[in-house]
Amino acid sequence: MRKYQRCNKNNKFTERLNNCINDWLMLLGMRTGKSSTGNTLLGRGRVFDTRGGGASAAAGAVTAGRHLTVVDAQGWGTSEDFVPKEEKIELLRALSLCGTEGPHVVLLVIPLMDFTESERKAVERRMEIFTSAVWRHTMVLFTFGDLLKEKGCSVQEHIQTGGPALKWLMEKCHYRYHVLDNKAAQQQLRELLSKVEDMLEENGGWHFSFHMYQRLEEEWKRREQQLRALLEAQTEVGIGLHISDSLN
Numbered sequence: 001m002r003k004y005q006r007c008n009k010n011n012k013f014t015e016r017l018n019n020c021i022n023d024w025l026m027l028l029g030m031r032t033g034k035s036s037t038g039n040t041l042l043g044r045g046r047v048f049d050t051r052g053g054g055a056s057a058a059a060g061a062v063t064a065g066r067h068l069t070v071v072d073a074q075g076w077g078t079s080e081d082f083v084p085k086e087e088k089i090e091l092l093r094a095l096s097l098c099g100t101e102g103p104h105v106v107l108l109v110i111p112l113m114d115f116t117e118s119e120r121k122a123v124e125r126r127m128e129i130f131t132s133a134v135w136r137h138t139m140v141l142f143t144f145g146d147l148l149k150e151k152g153c154s155v156q157e158h159i160q161t162g163g164p165a166l167k168w169l170m171e172k173c174h175y176r177y178h179v180l181d182n183k184a185a186q187q188q189l190r191e192l193l194s195k196v197e198d199m200l201e202e203n204g205g206w207h208f209s210f211h212m213y214q215r216l217e218e219e220w221k222r223r224e225q226q227l228r229a230l231l232e233a234q235t236e237v238g239i240g241l242h243i244s245d246s247l248n
């Protein structure tokens with residue numbers, strides 16, 4: 001088993017993580033620069049095909065002193081109200097490429113351009129497939145960082161003036177984000193990996209375990225239904241008592 005030393009202030013956490021082989025990252029989004037980001041992350045040329053439209057793929061490398069496995073999910077569509085079955089299947093297949101435990105961090109790849117309400121809905125529909133818990137493991141990865149120079153503004157200004165759709169997305173991700181310029185390759189990689197590490201620490205080193213969250217969500221739904229049925233029954237008894245009181 002491959003082991004590596006992680007620079008971390010928290011020894012216990014470091015100790016636990018030293019037993020992990022990999023950091024698993026999953027890239028999700030439309031045609032937004034996922035494969036290019038995967039190539040930047042792995043730092044070895046064209047691992048992922050950037051001609052677009054390809055199926056989900058996984059690849060790994062030691063990069064910036066860490067062993068990374070990146071899953072580049074197939075680009076998703078633009079439908080806002082429902083997700084076509086084939087897309088759902090492909091997204092779940094991408095998740096299955098992250099091994100049995102699931103990814104440590106999901107990078108939701110969004111270009112540094114206007115983020116519309118229609119795009120927001122498309123994102124929401126697709127992220128729902130992975131249960132609401134996926135957001136806890138998700139960071140926004142802004143690609144096309146080179147556009148910032150053209151726009152002459154900072155990323156903070158871009159977020160502040162981005163409108164309600166972008167605000168919604170940032171809130172969902174607890175304002176975890178990183179800006180990457182895939183044309184300038186490796187420059188902001190260490191900073192991104194450090195943010196990934198912070199997120200891992202925040203989540204207690206937990207992977208995004210889809211099956212576990214799916215079971216939890218089913219359990220919550222079951223309990224909610226039970227509680228609702230109980231409340232309805234109590235209300236009916238209450239009404240019954242009230243009626244019999246007024247008859248007496």
Ligand SMILES: Nc1nc2c(ncn2[C@@H]2O[C@H](COP(=O)(O)OP(=O)(O)OP(=O)(O)O)[C@@H](O)[C@H]2O)c(=O)[nH]1
Nearest residue numbers: 030031032033034035036050052053075144181182
């Ligand atoms: N200027 C600029 N172009 C980028 C950047 N990232 C990606 N691109 C370009 O955007 C196009 C799409 O990039 P891909 O990485 O193939 O996008 P993708 O999300 O994998 O696309 P699909 O696989 O079709 O979903 C390519 O022409 C890239 O060269 C970036 O940071 N800056």
Ligand SMILES: [Mg+2]
Nearest residue numbers: 034035049052
């Ligand atoms: Mg691609």
